[in-house]
Amino acid sequence: MVEKKTGLYVGITTDLENRMRQHGQPNSPYVEGPMSKNHALKRERMLKGWSRRKKLELIANASSQQP
Numbered sequence: 001m002v003e004k005k006t007g008l009y010v011g012i013t014t015d016l017e018n019r020m021r022q023h024g025q026p027n028s029p030y031v032e033g034p035m036s037k038n039h040a041l042k043r044e045r046m047l048k049g050w051s052r053r054k055k056l057e058l059i060a061n062a063s064s065q066q067p
Helices: 016-022 037-048 050-064
Strands: 003-004 007-009
Touching: 007 050
Parallel strands: none
Antiparallel strands: 003 007
């Protein structure tokens, strides 16, 4: 997920570095993968249905678990 001024971007890609350049972001606060395209599409649909608050909680929880 990438946080933009207008919201959080949720999407799938096969080239993360290129996608980050397209969005003008050097890195992303939250990345999942790799996974099959089918699983990625299902996960994307799920995350897009979440509230902004729930997405930010996911990012915060993932950040707190990194070494």
